[in-house]
Amino acid sequence: MSSINLKEYPASPSRKVAFLGLGVMGYPMAGHLAKAGHQVTVYNRTAAKSTAWCAEFAGSMAPKHALTPRLAAQGAELVFCCVGNDDDLRSVTLGADGAFAGMAAGAIFVDHTTASASVARELCSAAKNLGLDFIDAPVSGGQGGAQNGLLTVMCGGNATAFASAQPVAMAFARAVTLLGESGAGQLAKMVNQICIAGLVQGLSEAIAFGEQAGLDMLQVLDVIGKGAAQSWQMDNRGKTMVAGKFDFGFAVDWMRKDLGLVLDEAKRNGARLPVTALVDQFYADVQHMGGQRWDTSSLIKRLK
DSSP states (O other): OOSSOOOOOOOOOOOEEEEEOOSTTHHHHHHHHHHTTOEEEEEOSSHHHHHHHHHHTTTSSOOEEOSSHHHHHTTOSEEEEOOSSHHHHHHHHSSTTSHHHHOOTTOEEEEOSOOOHHHHHHHHHHHHHTTOEEEEOOEESHHHHHHHTOEEEEEBSOHHHHHHHHHHHGGGEEEEEEOSSTTHHHHHHHHHHHHHHHHHHHHHHHHHHHHHTTOOHHHHHHHHTTTTTOOHHHHHHHHHHHHTOOSSSSBHHHHHHHHHHHHHHHHHHOOOOHHHHHHHHHHHHHHHTTOTTSBGGGGGGGGO
């Protein structure tokens, strides 16, 4: 079974691109680029994943894989990336084998990693010194959004470079939006995670309260989901929370990494985030319960 669900791809001339990082997000994102008719070269730290990706998408513009980020980036007009954290991002961009060393002047690096705003600005500056462009472009929508090609992409960087990259990125997105200068994409993703953390905790408490009161919570969720309490989390996670199913989705470990970025940034900019800090500690409780890889909706486990 394919790792992606086919969508109607927007019209965009074929571009020579690279994709670095074939994890649960990057693998299908790169697949959509190939299916949209772009010439894709991939790199993954574990080469077997690159080989498997090329085999899956062998019918799409003869995809290739490279042994280093530099080799993958050679000749690419656009280099997309989705890795784990700031250090992973530096490892695939900088140094003799990094992508920046292989990119030609005028090429654009589009980073979909959820990372710090500071590393985005750092790499934007390094790219500019080499005659390159760097766009920080974290995504929202999870693994399902990546597989369906329906991610929301929040971008920071140069407007001209963004205009060149945006129609290509639409291969795996429903919206790709420029929100400001370098770092703005990462800051917007932090806003996104703050919203999710509060919503999931509120939904957890509501379901736990309703169950304690003896209500049929599936019926209650169906009713209140038609009113002001409706949210994506309620629509997509409410029933599985009632059922106690959490072996899917966006992992607690990943959310804690993201909330760590949020809280670090808040220390720098002076924002007060009492609820976010509290929910972060609740997620630490879930980790101690063995739920490191459970979906973020597993916050409800603390209340049962």
